[in-house]
Amino acid sequence: MQENNGMEGIAPLPPVRREPPTVRLRRLAAELRRLRQEAGLSQAEVAEKTDINLATLHRIETAKTKPQLRTLNALLDAYGATGSTRTDLIALQKAAKQRGWLHGIEANLRGQYSAYIALEAEAHEAVNYESLFIPGLLQTEDYARAVIRGVLPTDTEAEVEHRVTARMRRQALLESDTPLRLWAIMDQAALSRTVGSEAVMRAQFRHLIQQAQRPHITIQVIPFSAGSHPGMLGSFILLKFAMDSPDVIHIDSMAGDLFLEKEADLQRYNRICEHLRAMALSPADTAALIASLCGDH
Template sequence: MSGRPSPTVRSKRLRRELRRLREERELTIEQVADLAGGEWNPSTLGRWEKGDRRIRPADLRHLLDVYDVHGEQREALITLAREARQRGWWQVYADVLPSEYSTYIGLETEAREMRTYQQQLIPGILQTAEYARAVIRATRPNDGPEAVERRVAVRLDRQKVLTGPQPLRLWTVIDEAAIRRVVGSRQIMREQLDQLADMAERPGVQLQVLPFEAGAHASMATSFVVLGFGASDPNVVYLDTGMSALFVEAPEDVAGYTLVFDHLRAAADSPRDSARVFQAAAQDLA
């Protein structure tokens, strides 16, 4: 956890708590609307629980009255709602961030651990500025220089979660294709590989290369990220298709991606051998 509280995580936690309070009382959304005296329609209550709409402080207090929530629990939920309405550090870049990417950054900012498999690219959280710039120019050819630089700045700022008193625990499996593909130029790629070798020495960072000879595997169709939040919040899987993104939260689906990741890291080179792969690949580009 980076130490930078995330309103995205607070919002996710609040909607989960609102649903829990209703279900503990064995109430349907329609029954809650009736108990509230017609203050809200059922669709509004549903959007609050799904996170499609933020709940206003006055509405939250009224809803907590309906659920008969008082004392410390009530104050904790009101505080949670207030924090969920704050602006995250990434929102100053809203002009260049799709909404799904903003949501992902908000989750990443407060995650305790990340497990990710990447097929074609070095993970964004490990990219050098020049590598990131080359990727953004290739994938967003219509962006002007200023937009490109702002996207690079976001990517570099994301990497702050790897430093500080409670850094993110990172375990990454990178396909050999991402290591061998020259992005930008030979020098840019060499510097990127050197950085990976350096990052592999950090405590709490595990980098593995999935070699070509590993053959077919369970995630040939997609890259993915599993974000873990400890006991405070359930894990979330993030899938980025390039044109859109998907968040997976159903426990059985998250467990499935976690199992796939375990198979991938078992098939990949060890972290020590992977560091040697980074170094050798960098030397090949000298």
């Protein structure tokens, strides 16, 4: 006979559904990790210095939990963070649960630690569609320099070189022991526009052909003959993360960086990716097209 425990007719409580981290919370976590590392402190040393539980510190740095304001202030004190960096991170903490991000707070943080670069470094896969450029992770240094000079004509030479260096460093994600899986899709227009010079384009095409041979990189081109397609509305990058972290869409525009996190947006862009892959040339035919363009140049 089953023992009567006085709980008949009471349904068990549903499991608590943990809210996935927002871009803001991920950004805050990445900045706190960076500040700790720049201070030369281990997590254990910070825990001892601030009396913050080590497990809590780990959850904060992996965007599993939002730090309370007093906890954040204790961490910023330990890292010696002052001025605009401190102000911006406190603003991030207050807005950490809000989804989506159109430029704003991160503009005042160090450029090389922008929100997108921090997210890209944590992703395990990226689908990058470009309508006018070679994707940044596949650009040669000379092509990147020519693109940046053309797109940002008011930047100084030092600013251009800083951006080129940052772009080249990002490409280390493709060289690690567990490299980022990259699926790059381009409109043929990105290949047809001469950027820099014909010599720059020839080198860029050869680089694309070499990169396409790597098992973690897939390159496709949507030919002019395909006609109109969903990518004509603009370029975007779909970042995919391991475990239970949701995808993020990044759109770079003159108005700033736009991050899309809502489920409806993610579903829409995943469908767009499927359409673009279907309309593009196969990877083999893409390589043949690029090789023919290399000969033309």
